[in-house]
Amino acid sequence: xxxxxxxxxxxxxxxxxxxxxxxxxxxxxxxxxxxxxxxxxxxxxxxxxxxxxxxxxxxxxxxxxxxxxxxxxxxxxxxxxxxxxxxxxxxxxxxxxxxxxxxxxxxxxxxxxxxxxxxxxxxxxxxxxxxxxxxxxxxxxxxxxxxxxxxxxxxxxxxxxxxxxxxxxxxxxxxxxxxxxxxxxxxxxxxxxxxxxxxxxxxxxxxxxxxxxxxxxxxxxx
Numbered sequence: 001x002x003x004x005x006x007x008x009x010x011x012x013x014x015x016x017x018x019x020x021x022x023x024x025x026x027x028x029x030x031x032x033x034x035x036x037x038x039x040x041x042x043x044x045x046x047x048x049x050x051x052x053x054x055x056x057x058x059x060x061x062x063x064x065x066x067x068x069x070x071x072x073x074x075x076x077x078x079x080x081x082x083x084x085x086x087x088x089x090x091x092x093x094x095x096x097x098x099x100x101x102x103x104x105x106x107x108x109x110x111x112x113x114x115x116x117x118x119x120x121x122x123x124x125x126x127x128x129x130x131x132x133x134x135x136x137x138x139x140x141x142x143x144x145x146x147x148x149x150x151x152x153x154x155x156x157x158x159x160x161x162x163x164x165x166x167x168x169x170x171x172x173x174x175x176x177x178x179x180x181x182x183x184x185x186x187x188x189x190x191x192x193x194x195x196x197x198x199x200x201x202x203x204x205x206x207x208x209x210x211x212x213x214x215x216x217x218x219x220x221x222x
Contacts, residue, residue: 040075042074042075042076043079045078045079045080045127046074046075046076046077046078047074048080049072049076049078049080049115049127050072050073050074050076052102052129053070053072053102053108053111054070054071054072055102056102056103056108057069057070061103061105065105067103067105067108068105068108068109070108070109070111070112071112072111072112072115073112073115073116073119075119076115076118076119076125077115077118077119077122077123077124077125078115078125078127079124079125079126079127080127080129081097081126081127081128083128083130083134083141085126086126086128087144087148089126089182090148090149090180090182090185090187091148091185092184092185093182093184093185094182094183094184094218094221094222095124095126095181095182095218096118096123096124096125096126096179096180096181096182096214096215096218097125097126097127097128097179097180097182098125098126098127098128098177098178098179098180099128099131099132099174099175099176099177099178100127100129100176100177101129101131101132101176102129104176104177104194106176106177106193106194106199107176107177107194109199109202109204110177110193110204110207110211111177113204113207113208113211114177114208114211117208117211117212117215118215121212121215121219123215123218123219131145131174131176132176135173135174142174145174146172146174149172149174149180149187150172152180152187152190152192153172153173153174153175153192154172154173154175154192154195155169155170155171155172155173156171156172156173157173158173159171159173175192175194175195176194177192177193177194178190178191178192178193178194179191179193179211179214181214181215181217181218183221188217188221189214189217190214191210191211191214193207193210196210198210
C-alpha cells in the first residue's frame, strides 16, 4: 500500500509540474503578444523626417561651417502636411504645427529634444517643410501664409534695412523654427525660436521648457 501511495503522489506531483509549466509558457506567450501590439512601427513620415535631418550629419553649410550632428527619434510624431491641409488646420482646425527645415542652424540643436518632448506628451506635430521654398520663390502659397499669420510674424529685416527711408514695418517674414498651437482656427499660442534670447545663450533646456509650455496648451484643449 505504501508503494502504491508513493506512486500516486509522484504522479500527482508530475502532473502538477506539467500544468504549472504549460501555464507559465502560455502567460509568456500572451505577454509577448501584448508587447508586440504595444510596439508600433514608425510611420513613413517619422522615418522621412529622421532621414531628411540626419542626412546632413557630417556635412557642411554654404559658409563651410559644419552642420550640427543630430539624432532624431525613430518613432516620432511628425506629420508632413500639405499646404492645403495646413491652411485647413490654421483656419478651422485644432492642433500643433511648425515651420522648419533640415539645414536650419537654429532648428538642428532644438529638434531632437523638441521631437522627444512631443513623443513624451503624445503631441502630433504637423510639419510644413516647403515654406522655405515658397518663401524663396515668394509664390502664392507664401503670400497666403503671410496674410494668415501677419500678426504673429516678425518684421522682415532681411530684405530691407531698418535705416532706409522706405522701411516698411508691416512687411513680415516667416522664420524658422516657429511653432503654433491652434484651436478651432484660432492661434492661441506660438513661439518663434530662432530669435529667442535662449538660442543666443545656448540655453537649450530653457527652449525645451518653452516647448513644454506650448504643448500644454494643446493638451488642455484636445
